[in-house]
Amino acid sequence: MTKNTFRIFTIMALALFAYTLWIMPPPLDIDPKAWRLFAIFSATILSILFNLLPIIAASIIALAVSVLSDVIEPAKAYAGFSESFILLIVAAFLVSHAVHKSGLGKRLSLHMIKRFGKSTLGLGYSVMLTDLLIAPAFPSNTARSGALYPLVYGLAHDCGSKVGDGTRKKVGSYLMMTSMAGLTVSSALWLTAMAVNPVGAKIAETMGIHITFSSWLMASMVPSLIAFMAIPWVLYRIYPPEVTFTPDAPANAQAMLDIMGPISRNEWITAAVFLGMLILWSLSGFFSIDKAAVAFGGLGILIATRVFRVEDFHSQGEALSTLIWFAILFALSTQLAEMGFMSAVANHFTSYLAEMSWMAVYALLVVLYVTIHYFFVSQSAHLLALFGLFLSIGLSAGVPGELMAMMLLFASNFNAIIAPQGSSANAIYFSSGYVTAREIYIYGGAITLLNLIIYLAIGTPWILAVTRS
Secondary structure (H helix, E strand, O other): OOHHHHHHHHHHHHHHHHHHHHHOOOOOOOOHHHHHHHHHHHHHHHHHHOOOOOHHHHHHHHHHHHHHOOOOOHHHHOHHHHOHHHHHHHHHHHHHHHHHHHOHHHHHHHHHHHHHOOEHHHHHHHHHHHHHHHHHHOOOHHHHHHHHHHHHHHHHHHOOOOOOOOOOOOOHHHHHHHHHHHHHHHHHHOOOOOOOHHHHHHHHHOOOOOOOHHHHHHHHHHHHHHHHHHHHHHHHHHOOOOOOEOOOHHHHHHHHHHHHOOOOHHHHHHHHHHHHHHHHHHHOOOOOOOHHHHHHHHHHHHHHOOOOOHHHHHHOHHHHHHHHHHHHHHHHHHHHHHOOHHHHHHHHHHHHHOOOOHHHHHHHHHHHHHHHHHHOOOHHHHHHHHHHHHHHHHHHOOOOHHHHHHHHHHHHHHOHHHOHHHOHHHHHHHHOOOOOHHHHHHHHHHHHHHHHHHHHHHHHHHHHHHHHO
16 A cells, blocks of 8 residues: 555545544533534544644634534634734744844854753753743743744754754754753743643632642642653653764854854844843733733834844745644634533543542543643643633542642643644744654653653652642
8 A cells, every 4th residue: 555545545534533423413411513523623633643634734624614514603713813822923933033033043052052062962951941940930831932942943053953954853853842842841840930820829729729939839849850850861762863962063163153253233133122022021920911912012123123024024934824723723622612522521531530539530630631631722721621620520539639739730731742732832843844743742742641650650749748748
């Protein structure tokens, strides 16, 4: 059987699977439209996972089928295009291009190579450490990915790893995947590193569970730091870079810095704009500052000063592509939750937990909470839809309140790399072309499993110890 024949056979099998779901009676008293939307969404995700269609093609087809079959209303299907956090992804991606084009990204990456560049693994750890240290000042992992991405992109380029010339896996793919995975840990380590973390803490407070910045950090510290140590090494083993040791890289980086000379006008402008954006993003957790507006304001200044020229838009088709596929999948996922599909599935599975010990209930709830993230295109939507439900079920089964709340909140972050659409932060890295959707499903899923094991096996006894002391 040829590869093309196998692909056609697989597409037909997937179409039959989706049609079977479509016509079968909905289980669990699920609304028929919600069940049909689940059939569309499942077929879309599977077509991406098995590399049958590009993610944007699969998303557009799903949107058309959903609207034309009257499964969801047009206004709700297109609602994702007006979401500010999705527009933030696009603006941050364009600003990142300006950072690279101006030479600032290259200069920063050369300094990192000079310091950590003797091995690709060392660069992986340095990227994650940078994220870990700046995370508490960034109440948005999407904004943080916009700050980290130019650095990682520059590192890849300056190590001779580029998209389109067959060298993406030389260094770039590994660094992109490592940085994307690192966001799951940095967001779980700090209460203020993810916009929805304080929201979850507030929900827990209504159930009598009080979580502060210090109690969050104390509970998260041990499992998060162990995950920080494990992730770059595990990815290095299962998703290895083609180039591992570069003993001459620091000296070469210094030579390139010498050639670049003093910081140029465009670099100064870009640095000032970028620093201003970082400051405003970091303050958005305390003041009413729209992060997307900050990104667009920075982009506007870069265009006005001709650092980013109008013609540069023509080479940034991935930004538009990202806007389209992420907005569509977000809208479909949101409608699944609003139609009650997610809560019906969660209630069905948790109904089997009544006769189990609290420890078994706890473990199964966390595993289910992580796994169901495949069907969410937003960590915030996931938490708002299911966190309160899962927490109340755990409490009624006798699970210690702080343990259940903390682990579900951590899981809302460490499950983000489970799929390309698992977090808005993922979209920026995916748009680079260094990692494919299928690779994120496979290796991102592996890192999610690693995180799950670390937080359950090590985090559980640690949280119990610090909350009972």
